[in-house]
Amino acid sequence: MSEPLWTAREIAAATGGRAGGDFAVTGVSFDSREIGPGDLFVALAGVRDGHEFAAQAFKQGAAGVLASKPVDGPSVQVADTLKALEDLGIAARDRATHARRGAVTGSVGKTSVTQAVAAGLARAGRSHNSVKSFNNHIGVPLTLARMPRDTERAVFEIGMNHAEEIVPLSRMVQPHVAAITTVGPVHIEAFADGEAGVARAKAEIFAGLKPGGVAVLNADNQWFDYLAGEARKVGAEVWSFGQAGTTARLLDFQPRTQGAAVRAELDGRPLDFPIRQSGFHWGPNSLCVLLMLRALGVEEATALAALENFEPLAGRGAEREVHVAAGVFTLVDESYNANPISMQAAFRSLGARRPKGRRIVALTDMLELGPDEAQYHAALAEPILAAQVDLVFCAGPLMKSLFDALPPTRRGGYAETAAGLAPLVTTAVEPGDLVMVKGSNGSRAASIAAALAALDRAGGGA
Structure with missing residues (x-):
């Protein structure tokens, strides 16, 4: 027993x-x-x-x-x-004396990166990790409290909506390595000074970093120098990733059917590997995962095998073929979350694909963007046109700003709600189309993805 x-x-x-x-x-x-x-x-x-x-x-x-x-x-x-519950979590941390702990935060990608790291840890030994998006004042201590005493490695997701939320969670986890995937205009309405406030809040993850710990940071982000400085203040060793990365440098990212090929340099050494994610943001994300796993003592071959087999999470890029009367269209479900950074990356990824039919996007409001929210939405027109998206469907009062900014030839349809938009999208799709659904979870983008998936006559799985 x-x-x-x-x-x-x-x-x-x-x-x-x-x-x-x-x-x-x-x-x-x-x-x-x-x-x-x-x-x-x-x-x-x-x-x-x-x-x-x-x-x-x-x-x-x-x-x-x-x-x-x-x-x-x-x-x-x-x-x-x-x-x-907090005390129970701290007791779990203290009794697992041999466990190396990692923590992940960031404006975009923290859940997917955390789960990809968890996949690598699971291959390397007795591991523990956050489930779902358990990253707040309840989810973090709960995840700690669930950690078995014989855990060898663990990874925790840490999130925030306001300043001073990450500090106590980081001190609770006391990570040996902490990653910030990127910083951008997310939850920006809570900060009077905008992104600068978000960057300060994300840097709070270093508050609990163990002495001599590692900070894994995105060198392509405009806040890299600031974050690196904050990390070094607590004595952390900084490892960087991205196109400007020095520890892990991204050289090329080529989307393929059901995945992509990544070409990089790790400590100046060439490294090519496949992943099952096709979004361009997974170029830097995959390098972040590799560095996290290295810092947690996982062998490179094990880390690469985990990345090669890590499937996109539901609502975060999961892809499926939907069989309809005259053929098949492809559904890319990005309905769990959205912000200006992830939107632009998603459009770029869509533009790199070569579908038999049209590129179609169905978008719902991005939330918590503060006083400039209308401008953030309207500004999506440029990357949409650059990606040669054929039809754009929009739902919500904020997405109306984008809809109005688009050329009439690209306007697929508008509705005030996701429920109102769903039938317009399902009626418009045709065999060969590549259809992406993206929006904030609170604006019900998932209901549009579900309506499109429900068209499947084959009853196939994702």
């Missing part, structure tokens, strides 16, 4: 709580809908009080509850369940 993740006594010791019952858990969750047999249910306060779901958690097999109120069943009672 495998060793439990936590015993009631260990949970109580880590959190300063009082154990009510002798139990052991194999997992940790705060969502009663995701509780499985043997899990610890953390009753957090939110829109609904988590204690209201304790009974449901026990029905689904929870072994115990971390609670600040009495519950009917085995529990550890604490004063504050969120603080207790």
Whole structure:
């Protein structure tokens, strides 16, 4: 029988709580809908009080509850369940004495890079990583609390919406290596000085970096010098990647069907390798992954094998063929997130493809861009035209600025909502077309991708 993740006594010791019952858990969750047999249910306060779901958690097999109120069943009672979760995460970090930890943040690409690093770690030994986008004040301590004591390597995603959010999370993780994928106008409405504020917030990831740690930074980003300076202030060694990178230099990126070929130099040594991502942003991203894995003690051959087999994540470039009455069109689902940087990279990638039919994009609003949001949307017209996109469909009040900036011959259709746009797009697509859907998750771009996928007469998978 495998060793439990936590015993009631260990949970109580880590959190300063009082154990009510002798139990052991194999997992940790705060969502009663995701509780499985043997899990610890953390009753957090939110829109609904988590204690209201304790009974449901026990029905689904929870072994115990971390609670600040009495519950009917085995529990550890604490004063504050969120603080207790943080303490449990720190205890998990401290007991995994041999684990090397990495942390990833950035305006674009942090989830995909984190998961690609995780794929490499899984090939190299006993590993642990963030799931989904568990990168905030709940997701980070939860991921730590789930880390087994015999973990050898781990990677954590760390995100932010405002200043001073990353500092406590970085100090919680205490990474040996920290990467910033890039800095751009994302969550910019929260910063009076725009991108400069975003750069400062991302640099907070160095707050918890272990002495002598490594900072992996994008040399092509305009904030590289600033970020490198902040990293060196805490004694970090700076490794750079990108076309201007000195540690890992990108020489060429050639999109292919279902992937791309990357040509680079690693420490001045030529390195060519295939990946399953076709987006141009995956040129630098793949080098970021390689450097992260190197810093975490993973052999290069293992890292390259992980990259070669790493599939695009759902909503982040996943590609599928959709079979319709007269043939097949290709759907590229980029519906999970969007900002000016990722939009431009996606259009460039689309322009490099040579479909039998037309290039079509369906776009929904980019959110949290501050007072210049209309201009950011209208400015997408230039990269769209440069990519020779044939038809552009737009949904949302902000995307109306882009729609109006396009030549009439490129306007496929406009609707106020994603739900209103979906039928216009599904009616327009034809066999041979290459169709990309992209927008912020909050503007419901995924509903358009789902409507296009639903046209599939073959019932094929992604």
